Amino acid sequence: LKHWTYFKQANTFDLTHWFKARPEGLDHLMQQTNFSKKELQILYRGFKSECPSGAVNEETFKNIYSQFFPQGDSSMYAHFLFEAFDTKNNGSISFEDFVMGLSIILRGSITDKLNWAFNLYDLNKDGCITKEEMTDIMRSIYDMMGKYTYPCMKDSAPKEHADNFFRKMDKNNDGVVTIEEFLETCQKDENIMQSMHMFDNVI
Template sequence: PDSSDSDLELSSVRHQPEGLDQLQALTKFTKKELQSLYRGFKNECPSGLVDEDTFKLIYAQFFPQGDASMYAHFLFNAFDVDRNGAISFEDFVVGLSVLLRGTVHEKLNWAFNLYDINKDGYITKEEMLAIMKSIYDMMGRYTYPIVRDDAPVEHVEKFFQKMDRNRDGVVTIEEFLETCQKDENIMSSMQLFENVI
């Protein structure tokens, strides 16, 4: 066989997902669910890995009325835990498990990681604004109620002031968890975020 065939075999061997048992232990999915998720994943990404461009394409189909590319970029980075520029099936199901079945605490940890764009352990106002803007862009002009251009900025001002309890200009994971769990409003905005996934 020519080399491209054997390369293909190699890459599919390389990205065989961890044993189902192991994935089952890492996630809150049943074996059956994992199998059907894997079939869907392989269908979309025969190589077993999703790069950022593919991820953006998949996302664009869900939000034809807006521009999802920036949000997809942030989301991709949140799923790509080992920072290797690709999302494997493991990365995907572990993230999905948290988002769909995780405890409030796990979901908030995941959200914090999404908002902490440079992964330094703090959320800055700029980071929060970048994420909010990307969500507004993705929802497009048809968001109801009609969204004004300055809405994300106001949103962030309000959130950030509530979250930055010691007023040092950054939000720590502790501040984030505490505020979100105390504040119904913020919690429901986080739910909005869940529907976006």
């Protein structure tokens, strides 16, 4: 989960300029998220200014996300991230979709954050993570960070990362990682827990 640092840095205040919501929905969102009304109003103004249509499709999401990682190819990771935010599976991210996810990432409990991360890694949303899914995620992260990242990454690094992940998390060696295995392992890993807390108060 080392890429959480990069992920949450990218999903701070600058990303709030991408979306829009109805002002009358702010009271509802304040109840549903861990943001204050003032924070939501600031987020809303940025979204309204930059996205009059009120939603962002995947192509736009990819284009904007690529600005944060110009040294690599972020398109595949942005695709996975888009699907995690697109909770309604309608091919677009509204202000509500985004702010609900942002609330979990930045202000949620450890369990909420880990559940969100699990959903991101579970690419086909079948309730478990396979080694192939983890390899795809890891490859997308290495691609996003660029081939010139120091130290230089080997082409085999994504697979090796996925193999290490499974050795640590697949407790019953059945070839998949369940949410229970994921939560248990992450909560015992000090490095993961520190990364979960790093951006709690970024906004």
